[in-house]
Amino acid sequence: MRADRLVSLVLLLRQRGRLSADTLARELEVSTRTVLRDIEALSAAGVPVYAERGRHGGFELLPGFRTELTGLNHDEALALLTAGLGRGEQVFGLGSALASAMRKVVDALPDSHRATASDAVQRFLVDPETDLLSRRLAIDEVPATTMIEVRRAVLAGHKLRIHYAAADRTPKWRTVDPIGLVTVRDKGYLLATMSGADRTYRLSRILAAQELDEPAQRPDRVDLDQIWQERSTQFRTGGDDQVTVLVRVDPVRREELVGTALAVLAEETDEDGWLRLEVTFQDSRHAEWAMWQLSTDAEALSPQSLRTSLRDRAAAIATRYDDAS
Template sequence: MRSDRLLSIMLLLQTHGQLPANTLAERLEVSVRTVMRDVEALSAAGVPVYTVRGPHGGIALLPGFRTDVTGLTADESRALFVLLSDRAYADLGLGRAIGSALRKVMAALPAPHRPDADLASRRILIDPVRWRGGPSRPATDDLGVLQRAVFTDRRLRLRYRHGDDGRVRSYTADPYGLVHKAGVWYLVADHRGEPRLFRADRVLSAGVLDEPVRRRDGLELSEVWDVLRRRIDDIPAPVPVTVAVRREILGRFLRVHQADLAGPHVPAAALPEEAGERATVELRFRSLGAAQALLAFGADAEVLAPDELRRALARRAAEAAARYADGT
């Protein structure tokens, strides 16, 4: 709507000062001609907006024309800009609205608080979408150290225990920021120029160095996080598995294997009687070895495909039966 666009122009000018017409047009996704018509409409409505001609010209508001929100502390202003990930807003249908909302809030903040609020929006990201399983863990005592390095743009020295082999290694990291993912804090950083993800609860010790960060130019936290997230979420060549699950345990089965579901599934209570006593569930796993976890459900969950997995489960079941056959 035009009224929203007029307000956005005022807020952009309040926040950034003089801006070229083509910059405003790009931000608002309209033509330069439309921007100039909107500026004329603002001027006719009494808004002290004016244009400056020449190569260094643009559009600006008279000094002093701005609205402040009084009473906000620096920490309160920063808290307003600790954001959910773009993916979460998109899932809620609010992807376009968040940019407009942030412009309005930023323009209304007291001028001294704007730099810290802007920094928080680029250094802290909350991503509530679950990984492929795994319980949440409490934050490490060193989280404050990680946060200090993030906000002061300093390098970090870490002693870190890896989850796959338990080995402890030391790293000099160049942080982009922190991400809160499904109850766990992660440090997103470069190590020797390559993006790395460090779980905060596996940091054994952390120290902020006097050296400034050496991040790759032109990259923000959200971009590096998206690359690292995809390495985990986008399974290369997933193994599709079809399982027939008894209706009585379907709810528990879906909760356990929620991260492995290949698509939406109908709750057990909503299945028609003619569907039979078993429901067909489509899953995907990283490997056949990972899919063997289905054996935990015994005969309540029968793998229908692939045949290779059926044979592997049969071998494991036979081995277990033989182990317990003599009763010792």
Template sequence: MRASRLLSTLLLLQTRGRLTAQQIADELEVSVRTVYRDIEALSASGVPVYADRGPAGGYQLVDGYRTTLTGLTTDEAAALFLAGSGATAGHLGLGPTLEAAQLKLLAAMPLEQRTTAARIQERVHVDAPGWFRDPEAPPHLDAVAGAVWDQRPLRVTYRKWDRTRVERTIEPFGLVLKGTAWYVVARGRERVNAYRISRIDAVDVLDGCFERPAGFDLRGYWTEWSDRLQRTLYRGGDATVLVGPRAASMWWMLGPVAERALRDTAGPPDADGWVRVVLPIESFEHARVDLGRFGPDVEVLEPAELRDLMRRSAEETLRRYA
């Protein structure tokens, strides 16, 4: 356990440069006191690590030092072959590069690890997109990705959710693939936001380079932005609905928020198998469309305005088919 942690500490310093004891402790999920002991052990074993004092200080390796430790455990090697997504790499123009890297990694592995990796490829296939959804390959993904790598600002024509088009000058910090949809996290108008790349109708790469914020955490920002988006979307309040057995078997069609509501709020089923569910909704119109697909297998109990909207929609459908 400690040997693995010492190696992790060494690789962190090698790949990230100067780090404080607190940063190392946070990364490895240990105490700062443990980090102090590990640094002493590394230094005693001949690793040239030294400390800088002061507010901007921290631990770092002597310039030019690199460990020659390249060993991977069998599980680590297998995980690398599971993590590589051919579709994702292909969208970014890196498909052949990924294949070449995996081939080189295979060739460099000991026989045991090579056998395990080959078994993984034979027996596990990851098909990330959900059913009946094709992965997005937005026409401007290449240009946006190039600007991310080169830190070049972009002028984009962006189509908002209400179909209005706006002009934006943005500084792209990173790319995120959410399910089948590509997003670019970028700074525009003095704040950072996420833009769905398939809604970019035109893009111009501008001259010059922007300064990327030091320490910007793409993963952390995306988590915060996603949570904020979800809270914003479901501002229509809650609807209380009766869900029949047939609708419950297809409830996944409404997405994870509805699935959680069915799992967490459903009361005991009645004699016919119907359950009462408290469902967060975006708006009455969204709920009308979403719940309307289940026809008579869902009944809205409240609010009264939504129940009345569902009734009128059913009457209009009946007139259409009369």
């Protein structure tokens, strides 16, 4: 365990430069005292790690220091192979590259690890194409040529020109500053800015793309997880088309309702035990779809326009299945 930790410590310093003892302790999930002991052990073994004093100090390797620390233990190889079972690489157009990389990882393993890792990974299945009800999971399709241009612009830090088809709008060209790519439940998104304003684009709606030579206006380092959380909050709380609905729902279906809503604004329990919630949806179509899924286990109390659309839809279904007709 300590040998693996020492290797990880050296790799962290090689890849990220100067790091404080507290930062190293968090990354390695050990105490600061353990980090200091490990630093002493590395120095004694001839690894040129030194301490920089001061407010912005920390530990650092001598510039240009390199050593071969590429061996994978069994669990590390298994983690890589398991990661390859997901479909994020399909969303970003990296499927063939990942398959090639996985073959190289397996080939590079020692004989004793290769057999056990290959057998173990057969025991894991990540995100199959269908769920238990045999419903196929929808995966965003993005043309390979388009995805290549988007990916190149993101990695190179260049501006990107995209032909984008927003929902219910005529496609048009726009030039953006790409920040990063995110995949959520087999849907891919491009995080970018345009004229300084935050923008989020669904990859499947990018009809064509062109990487430009001009550098993108963006920070050198970003926290994509934080940016995604912020934009998710903006999406849930903003938008002119959002609709607020007052709903009565059977408690057994509460989580299903909450899972489809953007936000829950208020909640209380009625005398009969049903729950009364005030929730928001993306638009009226989203609200009607969500309420329809709950059937008679929920009732939309307002707005009246939603009650009317649900009534008309139910009446049309009843007429369709009326034996007399």
